[in-house]
Amino acid sequence: MSQTITVEGMSCEHCEQTVEEALEGVEGVESVAVDREAARATVEGDAEARTLVAAVDEAGYDASA
Numbered sequence: 001m002s003q004t005i006t007v008e009g010m011s012c013e014h015c016e017q018t019v020e021e022a023l024e025g026v027e028g029v030e031s032v033a034v035d036r037e038a039a040r041a042t043v044e045g046d047a048e049a050r051t052l053v054a055a056v057d058e059a060g061y062d063a064s065a
Contacts, residue, residue, distance in 0.1 A: 003043050005052055008062040010036035015061070022059035026051055 007019055016034045019041055023032045028047035035041070041063075043052055049065035056063035 006064045022055045026055050
């Protein structure tokens with residue numbers, strides 16, 4: 001299943017990498033694609049949206065499903 005979440009606050013490549021790593025650490029995530037210019041992350045897998053949002057928030061960015 002594919003899910004897209006909005007991620008605010010990314011301003012550089014390092015930010016993208018931080019968000020990607022945070023999402024990859026969530027159980028059930030198979031792959032992640034982060035696009036800072038579009039302010040979103042697309043996640044493949046069966047993780048719940050609220051868990052993905054919490055992981056991004058914990059990494060220091062504002063996320064919403």
